Amino acid sequence: MAGEDLRLLKRGKVKDIYELDRDRLLFYYTDRVSAFDVVLPSTIPFKGEVLCRMSAFWFKNLDFPNHMLELIPPNKMVVKRLTMIPMEFVVRGYLYGSLYERVLRGEAEVPIEPVLAAKLPKPILDPTTKFEAKDRPVTREEVVGKGWLTDEEYDMLEDVCIKIYTAMARRADEAGFILADLKLEFG
Incomplete structure (x- = not known):
């Protein structure tokens, strides 16, 4: 579980998004597997950790503004809340x-x-x-x-x-x- 008392905003195919407050969200990278817009019944151990750390690596190493505020090992990230382009x-x-x-x-x-x-x-x-x-x-x-x-x-x-x-x-x-x-x- 990402956080005991956090409100789940969205359960995605491989990532869950929780509300921390009005300006910040918590991304919880799961071990779920998705292919062709379908969540598969099996999981891959440590997949969430790998995806979270890869995302953090690129956010830190690309010269482009992003929403990452904090990495919480092994598989969570605090981000700025944004209004997304659909x-x-x-x-x-x-x-x-x-x-x-x-x-x-x-x-x-x-x-x-x-x-x-x-x-x-x-x-x-x-x-x-x-x-x-x-x-x-x-x-x-x-x-x-x-x-x-x-x-x-x-x-x-x-x-x-x-x-x-x-x-x-x-x-x-x-x-x-x-x-x-x-x-x-x-x-």
Whole structure:
């Protein structure tokens, strides 16, 4: 349990969010496993701790403002409460996952031949909805049309997302890993 007398605001697929006060939240990273928007019945021991520490590492090491206030080992984080933009900013460096499937169905285009796991010439923003039963891709036009962002805000966040992905991919590459994609959220 994250905290005995805290009010649970949201039970996510792999993370629970509790209210500390009007300005702060407690993120409790669980060992739950999610794939394709479904929580699986099994757990992975220490997964919550690993995700929490990885998040803290990137928040501390990326040159970008974030909401983290304090890491509470092993798997909790105190963050600033924000009003979230109702989208997930997925940045893809490789043709994989749902983007690959959408390309094969003719629902999305990329500037390369559709070969599974091919490296893209440059990272691309592939945003999806947030707070819907199932995440779905959204276009820039839909985002601006629904008033989630202005054109200028979209441009700025797209640029920020690509810069964050590039910095993280470089660090991963130096350690011998490939960062295929990442998901960012803003508020």
